[in-house]
Amino acid sequence: MDTVPALPSPLRIDADGTTTVDGATLADLPTVERDLTVICASGDLEPGTWTGVAMLDLLELATVPPETTHLLVEAADGYRVCVPIEAALGGLLAFARDGESFTVAGGYESRFVASGVKGPRTVKNVARLETVALSPGEHPESYEELWPDD
């Protein structure tokens, strides 16, 4: 399967400096498969085998400051989530689920998925990642742009 799709535009990582990840760089990263269950907004469990590149490998292309607590994952449409960095690092920038490419099955190129990250935070068409250091009193939700899809 040709897993890594041609992205409409390069992926941007804002960490310690800005890194631009083009399609060729993305395609050079190892492709992995992971079984992850996404918890839908409704509470339903959606198990699946996801194929993509490890967020850890992707973020290793940038310099992640040691004080990072959360990762902002932003879509081309402005949708944005803020998830704990440990959860994000264990996740995938996925391109397919159960062997079906999103471009074919869903009409989008990529999707951020991670264990413990619920359905509404599985951002589609990821365009930008940003590492942030939140102080203990700060609410991750205040960094988010979540839209109901129904």
Ligand SMILES: Nc1nc2c(c(=O)[nH]1)N[C@H]1C(S)=C(S)[C@@H](COP(=O)(O)O)O[C@H]1N2
């Ligand atoms: N870029 C982007 N990603 C998004 C959304 C969105 O509006 N924009 N909606 C989220 C919500 S609220 C849900 S429940 C799921 C829906 O995924 P599905 O279409 O596979 O059910 O995608 C999430 N990812």
Ligand SMILES: [Mo]
């Ligand atoms: Mo949703």
